[in-house]
Every structure is written in C-alpha cells, then in structure tokens.
Amino acid sequence: MQEAMIKRAKELLADGSVDRVIGWKRGEFTYDITPAVFTSAEEIDSDFVCDDFTAANVSKYLVKETQKEGKVLAFLKPCDTYSFNQLVKEHRIDREKVYVIGIEGGPKLDIEKIKAKGITGILSVKNEDYTLRIETIYGTQTMPFYEAVLDKCASCKSKKHVVFDELIGEDGDVLDSNRFEMVEKLENMTSQERFDFWRDQLSKCIRCNACRNVCPACTCENCVFDNPKSGIDNKAPADSFEENMFHIIRAFHVAGRCTDCGECSRVCPQHIPLHLLNRKFIKDINELYGEYQAGADTTSRAPLTDYTKDDCEPSVVHERGVE
Amino acid sequence: MQKISKAKLYELFDDIASKQTLYIPTDREAGAAEYRKYESGMKLTKELNTVRSAKDFFFPQTENLAEFKIDGKNIEVRDIREECEDFVIFGVRACDAKSFTILDKVFLCEPVDSFYKNRRDHGTVVTMACKRPAETCFCKTFGIDPTVPGGDVSCFDDGESIFFLANTDKGEKFVESISSFLEDGDTDKLMEVQTRAREIMGRLPLAKLSTENFGGDKLNEYFNSDKWAELSEACLGCGTCTFVCPTCQCYDIKDFNTGHGIKRFRCWDSCMYSDFTKMAHGNPRLTQLERFRQRFMHKLVYFPANNDGEFGCVGCGRCLAKCPISMNIVKVMKALEAK
Amino acid sequence: MQVKENFEPVIVAFCCNWCSYAGADLSGTNRLNYPTNVKIIRVPCSCRVNPMFILRAFQKGADGVIICGCHPGDCHYTSGNYFTRRRITLLYSMLDFLGIERNRTRLEWVSAAEGAKFAATMQQFTEDVKALGPNRRLEDLRCRKQ
C-alpha cells in the first residue's frame, strides 16, 4: 500500500492538484513515526512511510494546514475520516482545500505492548504472517501480532471511510465491535469499586495535556484549562480533585463530538484508559437519545445541541441497578 | 567490594525501611515502572527505568511554598516549610543520578532554593548500574558511563549479588548503616558483566550520537536554523517530553484559594505550553516553533553556555519513548547537524 | 460511609431565576421551612449551569448539588431547560461512572408556584445527602477545613 500511496502522492504533486501532502515520516527506529507535511517528490521518496506503526491520526493537523494557501493531500484511515468529517462539520477544516485519499486502516501496532513483554533494544519489527519477528540487540524474539495491537484498533468500530475523494484499497464496513465491553464491566461494579478504579487510574495523570492536544475534537484556540480567567486553569494536578475535574470536563467538552478515535489513550504516557470516559458518554447518548456516531456525516445535529420534548429525566441515573 | 546476596536483598530493604523511608522502582503494570514507597512484599522492577524520572523526589510536580491568611486589608504570610525526613532512593539509573547534578546547578546556585535543598540534603541516592540498555539509551553521548552510575552509593549487579560502593560521605554513612548485611565479595564476575554491558553500549543504535557540534557557542548558528519549522511542525504542544524529562526544571507559581486562605504552590511548567511566556501585552514566543526551539536550544546551547559546557540532557531516552508524535532531542540534534 | 453524629451537609442549589428562585421565594413568604444547609445560587436559566460550576461547588466544600429549573416546556427562553436535561443527565451519569455517590446530585423542576415542592425537595435532598455523609470522593483536600 505504501508504494501505491507514494506513487499517487507524487502524481498529484506533479500535476499541481495538491501543493502539500500530509502523511507520516520515518524515524530513528522502526516505530517512532512522526506526522509530517511533504512538499516534494524527493522528500516523499526518502521519508514517507505507511506501515504497522503509522497509527497517528493526522486529521487535526488539517485545521492548521487548511488555513494556509493551497490544497493538501491527506491520507486518512477509516477512523481518521470520522474525525475529519467532524472537523468539517464544525467548520474547522476547509473541505475544499483537502484532497482525501482513504487508505486501509489498522490494526496498527503499539510499541509499548511489545516493550511490556520485556523486549528491549528493539532494532526492527517485522510482521511475518501475523507473528512479529523482533530483532533486538539481545537477539531475535517473536510474539503474536494480535498481542501487540493498539487498544484503539483492537476495538475498531468501523473499516468504512465516511469521506474520501479516492480510495487506495478496499472500503470496509462498520463493524459490530465490542468497544463498550469495558464500560459495561465498570457500570456493573459497585460505586466504590468504580471510584477505586478511577482513582487508581487518574492518580497516574501528570497533566501533560497530550490527550487534549492530540484530540481532534479539542480544537479550541484557547482551552478553558489554559485561560487564567476561567478560574480552573491549572498546570498540574495539585489535588486528586483536579485530576478528576480535568478529565471529567475534557470528556464532557467532547461529548457528542468525540468520534472514538482512541488517540487520547494511545498517547497517554501513563497508560490511562481515557477513551473509557468518552465511550461512556457515547454509550449513554446511544442508549438515551438514539444511536449517534459523531463524524459519520456532516449534517446531523449533535446530541448535545439537540433535544426532544420527551427526553428522559436525569433521575434515570439514580434508578440504575447497582449503587 | 562489599556485597549482599540477591536472596537477602529484600531483608535489607525491610531493614532500611524500618529506619527511614525507602523508595524503589517497582512495576505498576507490565512495562511501566514507577518509584514507590517500599513496603514488605514489594518487588523491584525488571524494567530498565521508570516512566517518570526520579526528579520528583527533589523537585515534586507540585509543592506548597507558602500560605496566606487574609483579614480585611491585612495579609499574614505563613512559612510552612518543615525539615524533610531522611529518605533513600534505591535503584536510580546513571542518567537520573546525573540529572540531579544538573538540577543542582539550577536550584543550588544563589539564591539557593531551600525547598529543593531540604530534600536534597535528606535524600540518599543509591544507584544501580545498567546491564541491559534499551535502543533509546544515549547517555554515553553526554559522557555518562551507565555501568558506573554515581549518586551517593553505586550498586552493581553481577547476577547473584549486589555490590555497594560509597561515593560520598552520605553514601559512606549509608553503607555503614547496612554493614551488618554486607560481606566482602569477589568482583571478577562483576567486571565481566561490566565489560559486556559496555560492549552493548557501543552497539546501540544511538551510540554514535555526539555533542561535538553543540554547546554554548552555537547560539546564532542554530537559533536561526531553517530546520526548526520542519521539526516543530508536528509538535502537539503538550508537555509530555518536559514532564518525563529528568532535567526539565521550569516551574510555575500559582495561588489557590481554599476558601479559608490562599495556598501558594509551585508546579512543573512546560516551555511547550502556549501560555508559558504569555503576558498581558503579548507573547514573545507566539507559535509552536519558538516554543519547540526554546526547549532544545535550552538543553543543547543555553544550558552549556551558562554551565561550563554541561548539557541539559542525560540521554535517558524517555522523550524518545513517550512523545506522542515521536519527535525528540535525537532527531533535533541530527537534523541541526546535517548541513 | 460512617455518618458523623452532627454532620450538617452543605447543599448548593442552582435555581433558575424565573421559576425555581421564585419558588424558593414563595416557600419563604409562605413560611415553609427548608434546611438552612441549602445555599441558593441564582442563575438566569438552568442551562446556564456549566458542568464546571457543579464540580467547583464540590471542590469548594459542597456535599450535594441540586439544580432547579422551570418545568420542561415552561422555560423562559423556550428551550433552555431541554438542553439542561440532556447535559445534566449525561454529567450525572458520568459522575456516577466515576464512582461519585449518585445521591449527591439531583435535578428538579420547580415552578414559581411550587413553594411547597421547593421546600419538600430541599428537605428530602438534604436528608439524602446527610445520610451519605461528607463528600470525600469529589473533594479538594486543600479546601477541607481543619
């Protein structure tokens, strides 16, 4: 697929259809891939990469890119197309300035999961028929491909591109995923158990803001947590309350807009399962206000900017089974 | 050298912990280690290093500086400092141990930061030599030998025993205090382990990375480099690199109104944040390019310019592993060097 | 959770200016009692209540937070309380998900004519929160009074 992408990117650059290409750039090692903008065929030839580690969602970069002159070619995986659509819907991306090529999605690999197996000194990772052959300074190791798949890919919601100008490879379908499994498991715990679970997780937070800054739904020019006049601006979780507040408010601010792309959990240096908060909102919205997938289209009203006269009362929360 | 058999190590930990607080690196989950207060039954991690650096012990993410009581027009300032209790950090890697000396240059120069000094005075750093460096390691670039890790006491693991070597007075005292657990040991095997580790260091992917093109005299050369735009393009402006970095020491001072007083605290801050230098009348670092440049210029040029050529990086590799977009100091160094 | 002998909770009530605040007023003029634990914050409309307000109330020492607005369909601004309903339902659900006791939060529709309902609601809510004891799970330790 990488060859086809490079070929197409160079064609489109050469005939002037696009001025820039946004994709991924090779790093020092086999896995440290950086999103990058390419402007020439030479750059693409030497650095462009699309492989098992190109998990980064590039759609948020298009907010800045479409503010510049000229047209940009973006390679979007199915999950990225949802984020892209949502940003178009919110008028953050100028659709006219982007040429979207849909590419096949994951599953992509999580280097941290490989390292968690005690594998270190990694020189290369090769997928040989769904067994990873990992060359290291300390010799060759193998592990099953599926044990190293990113969490966000393991619970993939859709292989369908909701927006594209052309496709490389096949388009897939919306999947019947198990993505709410963990949310359900937590819902069935007692309140104390849930509290302990989240305290344990959120206490790891170092407030690096990676989750916020990578999130394609977080595109505010000035975040409420950076605004000294909001009264809640803070740079460090000085108290457990602030850890909770940051994540509750952040999840709330993207509720109904979060496409469940899973980037927040992918980038968290402390492995906090932040996507569970977003999924809880998605699950609630689906159950209480009807199925809704943010980013699936650019026209429907978002659940939190909409209402019906016979919506349920908040007392549904109090009437749930387990306390 | 004095040693203890690995089988008896936890007995030693129990003993140390009965006298003062002991912190050891332990697994929080597979692949993620952190320093925790030792309690019986806790096991040392097999990971090379912790996710967060050890700087927290001396420069915690948040700490209270003072308290204020406000009564009408009057303010009362309360000095809430207390003498810190003695503590021991076990298993610090050479890179982190070196980071303390870099932090010392900032916090212990005049005017001395008493909050930092208080902790530094009461903490004993027991380091552990590296045997299995990771591909992201490049401490050698900054002149660190991870097989001789420094700190107050250096520890070496030859597979069967842990050897203790005191480097400072504080270290001597510590080794003295645990002498009943130690016996004299033969270091032949240890030398083998060391030689092998050094040999691996030489084969690491980043082994050839050098600082020769960097230093305090390179300010104008690199500040105006046209590489910054490309390098900073993908930067998210998050603070992951700064917060996992053992040498990043920028902080913010903030007030919190508790409803019955004001707590003034300081917390880590990141030069990558958009409001880091924002003032009422403007911001000298308006775009991510300037902020990104600041971080790397500080480590590679400004810091050595102010500190006799010492670099503000120890090559621990945390930013390589943790940056959400995998942009890091190694890529920056290589890009700037390329003519 | 252990309930302290003489624990008196702090209840923050966000009341919409047009209905519930007037309802509170009416309960006062009718000399109906409601607990002094309740601190009323008047808001122009229940949909003015930002989720942050609720969290901040807990941070600064509230043990329970109740939002009162016009009955659905009666909003002074036509549809404000419909948005409130969705928003607050989701927020309460999220707080529940994080393990915050669900009886610390409530939403009630109280009209300007329902002075008695206001007093009864506050009475009941205060009792419920009292039974839960002090807010510990969503507390800012720095704000705790020594």
Place this chain on the structure above:
Amino acid sequence: MNNDTLIPKIGVVTDIRQDTPDVKTFRVIAPEGGKVFEHMPGQCAMLSIPGVGEAMFSITSSPTNKEFMEFSIKKCGCLTEWLHAMEVGQQITIRGPYGNAFPVEGDLKGKDLLFIAGGIGLAPLRSVINYVRDNRANYGDVQVIYGSRSKDDLVDYQEIIDEWMADPNIEVNLTIDNPQEGWDGHVGFVPNYVKELAPSTSKTVLVCGPPIMIKFTLAGLKELGFKETQVYTTMELRMKCGVGKCGRCNIGNKYVCKDGPVFRFDQLGELPDEY
C-alpha cells in the same frame, strides 16, 4: 531554615497616586515602617495579591529615598486591575530586589547622561534620574527626553514640572504624540524628537519605552552617531520566580530577571531576537 526568596514579605500601601488614566503610583513601606528592602536603580520587585497573582514591577523610586518604595503600574492585566482597585492601607506581598541595576556606580559615573522614555517606560528611569539628582556631583550633563500619547498620559507629570523642570542642573524635553488643547510643548513621536534635538554623542543613553519606540529610537541614535555600547535599556518578559530558575524569561541564555533587566545594546545584539 534560611529565608527563601520565594517566600514574600508584607508591604503596606500608604499612598496611591492616579498619574494618568491608566497608571497609578503606589507607595509601599514595611509594616514596621521604612523600606521592605534596599535596591539599586533599575532593579525590580515581585508584587502580589495572594489569590490573584504575582508579577514583576520595576521600582520607580530612587534608592536615595530611605522612607518608602514606589511602583508606577499601568492597568493592563488581571493583577494590575486588582492593584488599581486597592485602597490605601491595603497590604500586599513583596519580594526582591531582583535583577541587575543601571551601572550608576560604575560605567555611568562621571558621564553625561541622556534619558529617553516613552509612556510607562519612565518608571524604571525615574529611579535613576532621581538617584542622579541626589548624587549630582558624580555625573555630567543630564538631559531627559520624555514622551507620551497625550499630556494626560505623562507619568509623574507633577514631579517633572515641580522638581525636574525647576532643577537648573537637568534639561527636560517633553513631547506628546498629538496636539492637544492646553499643551504648548513639543508634539511628535519620541524617536523623531530625539533626532530633532540631536543630543551630543558624548552622552550615555538610557532608554525605556514600548518596544516599537525603542527600536526607532535606537535607529535614530545610530544615525546621530551613537554607538550601541553607549545605550542601555531595560527589558521585561514574563517572570515567575525572579531568580533565573523558573525558566521563562530567557532571551537566549540570559535570564531577564537575573542577568537583566538592564542590558546594553551591544549585549542585547548578541542575543537572539526573541523578545
């Protein structure tokens, strides 16, 4: 434990003077009377209202004033709005002094001095001017060129009229940006006025004002034949600690709070253009 510079002292505001529509000058003393600490002209102090914020302000009074310190503060942000809302008797917190000072006891001694200020930029220079006036024998000619948007925006106008202009030992040239009723002085921007006055190049210049004014003034001075080594200025960037540790006020490897705020232009020229 020793005193830590980060733990502030108390200052009492004993006088508040409305200088211009958006500048007030605050007089601060220690609760027990006298100054909270000694300083040199050009140095700064961290003022704060706990719960609101803390910021760096230059000390506008001269060190020769042994009774109090003064701060001229323009209302432009969160903290300054609070400071402007203060009443006499209010306590604030204060720590310092921070930064270097104008070399009044070094390179400036015996020299002819030219002060060029724009708007609130007079605040740090006023400290030097009054210091020089009180140690008049140590310095040569003294000339002050000061401009503002309007007559109302001239900080410390009363002191300028009553004391400086009445002082035969210094020459004061005032200017305002636009003509105004009741103003018969010079009208025009400071950089142009400097060129018109064409001061002797033997003078050492101390300049402070908005960045754009400094830029054009420096260019004008160079045209007149001044060298960069003759011109001093004072900088301001966002600061938190005041002692070169919090890491945000650096220009290149120099910290404005510690190595500055006073820089000579040739020193500044060696630093990257990031301020």
